[in-house]
Amino acid sequence: MIFKVLYQESAYQVPVRERTKSLYIEAESKEEVRKKLSDRNYNIEFIQVLDEAHLEYEKQSETFTTESV
Structure with missing residues (x-):
């Protein structure tokens, strides 16, 4: 799944909304996402699993890249 x-x-x-960043990561669960990002000093606000339609929409963005941690 992509989160x-x-x-x-x-x-x-x-x-603050204007400073919020986003990244896309492949994992099996939200807990795995948190584990993969635990070595970074991020303040994680929200983790959302992307369904196929939402993923296709996000892929249209020129800044879309899936991170492998």
Whole structure:
């Protein structure tokens, strides 16, 4: 499954929409996503599993890349 992760680059940043970043990661569960990103100092706001329609929409973005951790 592909997950979309919304995060702040620092665990100490207050979540502000304008500074929220996103990444796409392949994993089996949300827990695995958190485990894969645990070595980074991210403030993870939300993890969303992408269904096929949403994934196709996201792929249209020129900044779409799936991260393998």
